[in-house]
Amino acid sequence: MLRWLIALLILANLLMFAVMHGMFGPLPAAGAREPHHLLQQVHPEALATRPLSPEEAFDQPRVGGPAPAANVQTAPLGQ
Numbered sequence: 001m002l003r004w005l006i007a008l009l010i011l012a013n014l015l016m017f018a019v020m021h022g023m024f025g026p027l028p029a030a031g032a033r034e035p036h037h038l039l040q041q042v043h044p045e046a047l048a049t050r051p052l053s054p055e056e057a058f059d060q061p062r063v064g065g066p067a068p069a070a071n072v073q074t075a076p077l078g079q
Contacts, residue, residue: 052060
């Protein structure tokens with residue numbers, strides 16, 4: 001019984017060795033699986049930055065500053 005298990009494991013290892021070395025063709029992960037994503041990449045030379053106006057930046061956190069107070073309205077619960 002143990003001989004068959006060892007023989008089966010050796011055969012499985014040989015099969016995986018052959019697969020990993022391309023005996024049955026290239027691996028699926030060898031090429032681009034989703035080539036349409038290459039067309040959607042952002043080109044950094046096409047990006048432009050602009051400063052935020054105070055109206056746009058009211059809810060932006062400040063690095064190193066205190067955390068803003070939460071804008072929460074409270075009311076007593078009715079019973």
